[in-house]
Amino acid sequence: xxxxxxxxxxxxxxxxxxxxxxxxxxxxxxxxxxxxxxxxxxxxxxxxxxxxxxxxxxxxxxxxxxxxxxxxxxxxxxxxxxxxxxxxxxxxxxxxxxxxxxxxxxxxxxxxxxxxxxxxxxxxxxxxxxxxxxxxxxxxxxxxxxxxxxxxxxxxxxxxxxxxxxxxxxxxxxxxxxxxxxxxxxxxxxxxxxxxxxxxxxxxxxxxxxxxxxxxxxxxxxxxxxxxxxxxxxxxxxxxxxxxxxxxxxxxxxxxxxxxxxxxxxxxxxxxxxxxxxxxxxxxxxxxxxxxxx
Numbered sequence: 001x002x003x004x005x006x007x008x009x010x011x012x013x014x015x016x017x018x019x020x021x022x023x024x025x026x027x028x029x030x031x032x033x034x035x036x037x038x039x040x041x042x043x044x045x046x047x048x049x050x051x052x053x054x055x056x057x058x059x060x061x062x063x064x065x066x067x068x069x070x071x072x073x074x075x076x077x078x079x080x081x082x083x084x085x086x087x088x089x090x091x092x093x094x095x096x097x098x099x100x101x102x103x104x105x106x107x108x109x110x111x112x113x114x115x116x117x118x119x120x121x122x123x124x125x126x127x128x129x130x131x132x133x134x135x136x137x138x139x140x141x142x143x144x145x146x147x148x149x150x151x152x153x154x155x156x157x158x159x160x161x162x163x164x165x166x167x168x169x170x171x172x173x174x175x176x177x178x179x180x181x182x183x184x185x186x187x188x189x190x191x192x193x194x195x196x197x198x199x200x201x202x203x204x205x206x207x208x209x210x211x212x213x214x215x216x217x218x219x220x221x222x223x224x225x226x227x228x229x230x231x232x233x234x235x236x237x238x239x240x241x242x243x244x245x246x247x248x249x250x251x252x253x254x255x256x257x258x259x260x261x262x263x264x265x266x267x268x269x270x271x272x273x274x275x276x277x278x279x280x281x282x283x284x285x286x287x288x289x290x291x292x293x294x
Contacts, residue, residue, distance in 0.1 A: 005275050006263055013190045013265075022108075026078040033083035036273045042089045049125035052118045053103040055081045057089045066097035066135045066293050067126055069163070071119055071151075073142030073267055075172070075197065076107045076204035084141070087270055087282070094286025095137065097293075100126065104147070111206035112215050115143075119151035123163070136163035137289045141267045142192075142238070143204075145171025149217035149245075152225050165292035166228040167285050170238055170267045171245055173218040175201040175210045179240025189237045191266035197237075218244055222252040229257045229288045231281055233264025257288060 016032075019025055038044070045056040058064075068091055072084040081088075081101045092099035104118035119138075126136055140148040145168035155162055175197075182194045205215060213220035218241070228249060232242035239260070246258040261268070264277055272278030 006265075006277070009271055009275055010190045010265070018196070022077060026074075026080075029074055029078045030080055030083045033086060033270060036086045038086055038089060039093075044085070047100070049100065049102060050121040050128075052121050052125075053081075054122060054125075055085070055101045055103070056098060057085065057092055057101070058098045059089070059093045061096060062092060062098050063096050064098055065131065066095065066289075067131050067137070068092055068095060068097050068099045068167075068289065069119075069122055069126060069136060069138045070099055070101040071104065071115075071138070071140030071144035071147045072101065073140065073144045073170075073172075074106070075192075075200040076112075076115060076143045077200045078106065079144075084270070087141075087272065090272060090282055091139065091285060094282050095289035096286070097137070097289065107200075107204040107206065112204050112208050112212070113150075115147050116150045116154060116214050119147050120154050120158075123151060123155060123160075127160070133161040134164045135293045137165045137167055137293060138163050139167035139169070139285075140171075141169035141269065142172050145169055146173050146215075146217055149173065149220065149222070149225075150214040153214065153217065153220045153222070156224055162224070162226050165226050165289060167289065168228060168230045168242070168245070169269055170232050170236055171230065171242055172197070172238055173216060173241050173245050175205060175216045177201070179238070179244065181239040182237050185235060185237045185239055188235045189265060192237055194237065218248060222249050222254055225249070225252070225254045227255040227257070227292050229259070229285060231259045231261065231285065233261050233266065233268055235263055236266045238266060259284065
């Protein structure tokens with residue numbers, strides 16, 4: 001890891017603080033992602049996935065039978081296919097897969113459980129096109145990691161065949177923000193803090209129980225879920241969310257691969273064009289997905 005790289009990234013983020021308005025917050029996150037150029041060999045194609053706006057991306061070496069269904073982060077209120085396009089495309093390259101990124105409905109306009117419903121609709125869309133469940137990875141970062149788990153639980157409970165694996169990047173699974181790292185990592189996390197998470201969590205819940213299993217999958221029954229990879233940075237306020245999730249999954253007899261990345265901030269993968277550890281984390285996830293979706 002290059003201290004120069006992570007230091008420069010921290011400086012950049014501190015120079016672009018999160019604005020107060022929701023529209024401005026959405027613009028900021030989209031701008032962060034769109035500030036990185038998409039590789040010239042990536043093809044992008046919009047699609048309607050059972051009523052959910054979505055986007056296919058692929059690279060020349062993609063195995064068309066393997067798909068990553070990606071659910072972007074942004075605290076349920078921001079983020080989009082635009083903010084995460086460069087990350088999703090390179091994840092597909094690493095996994096040798098096509099990717100289907102969902103522009104699921106966001107709060108506060110569409111509170112819980114709209115995002116979960118859209119994720120399941122996207123999965124059903126993939127099945128309807130003939131993609132084998134065993135060749136699908138459901139993945140997401142931050143809030144998208146929470147939606148990933150909620151979608152898996154919903155898919156299981158609906159009696160559908162489960163995907164081959166899941167990949168959770170810096171997952172947010174406790175909407176009450178009770179983890180000790182909320183305080184212990186507050187001084188070094190340049191991305192998110194407890195007050196912000198509680199604000200947007202309230203928007204998403206819209207009065208729902210903060211321990212509802214599909215809103216806060218830390219409290220869900222995880223038994224029977226497919227193998228999952230959890231990646232988290234040690235400089236994250238959400239570190240304990242990932243640790244507790246791994247413990248809950250292991251206790252439910254789920255095969256878990258847990259990776260803590262020293263000094264990394266929240267969803268460092270987004271910054272992979274300027275951060276070697278971001279590229280390494282994506283590569284590691286690609287190896288995991290290939291092995292779990294043979």
